[in-house]
Amino acid sequence: KGRTVAAxxxxxxxxxxxxxxxxxxxxxDSLNRLNEELRAENRQITQRYQQTTQTLNQVSQEKEKLxxxxxxxxxxxxxxxxxxxxxxxxxxxxxxxxxxxxxxxFTIARNITTEPGERxxxxxxxxxxxxxxxxxxxxxxxxENGNIRYSMKRIVEYGGEEIPVTMYWDIQEFxxxxxxxxxxxxxxxxxxxxxxxxxx
Numbered sequence: 641k642g643r644t645v646a647a648x649x650x651x652x653x654x655x656x657x658x659x660x661x662x663x664x665x666x667x668x669d670s671l672n673r674l675n676e677e678l679r680a681e682n683r684q685i686t687q688r689y690q691q692t693t694q695t696l697n698q699v700s701q702e703k704e705k706l707x708x709x710x711x712x713x714x715x716x717x718x719x720x721x722x723x724x725x726x727x728x729x730x731x732x733x734x735x736x737x738x739x740x741x742x743x744x745x746f747t748i749a750r751n752i753t754t755e756p757g758e759r760x761x762x763x764x765x766x767x768x769x770x771x772x773x774x775x776x777x778x779x780x781x782x783x784e785n786g787n788i789r790y791s792m793k794r795i796v797e798y799g800g801e802e803i804p805v806t807m808y809w810d811i812q813e814f815x816x817x818x819x820x821x822x823x824x825x826x827x828x829x830x831x832x833x834x835x836x837x838x839x840x
Contacts, residue, residue, distance in 0.1 A: 716754060716798070718824045718832030721746040723765075725811075725838055735839045736817060742809040744792070744822055746832060750802045759798045762790040762825040763807055768818025773809060783828060790825070 724732045725739035733739045744763055762781050765773040772789045780787040792807045817840040824832040 718746040721834035765791040766821040
């Protein structure tokens, strides 16, 4: 009889252990399912994050391109560029020996997207040997991560409408015959160029 009670007690304990074990298995299954759901959710969040990052990069690139376009649209442009050598009476010359001045003329074109205000305009006259005509070595201006020499400088009041500009270079040095190049700069940009030839 004592063994029967012990056996029944053992069976009851075994049944209880099985119930606990089933409960654990169910909990483990439940946790596994939850873990899979969390992994799936994590994958979705990662995908969304990557898509959002990609979209932000595209928006940033588009904004950068737009800024470049706006910046390009706002740049000043020199048109109707001309250059000639003249004598004391202002008469155009083809020979350097008879010339006392180089006259550079141009028009800063109309541009309503450009912010109005004072502008420094620089003109470089490059001689046939590649040297820049300049009265003083300190006559430089910033351009493309450096400083370059200029021949003449003028401050103009720009209000969006076209402005005619005339600048005069007094010939006080020996000039060689050949082709001279004029380059015009404003706001850190090269805005126009022109060439002309002179005889001895």
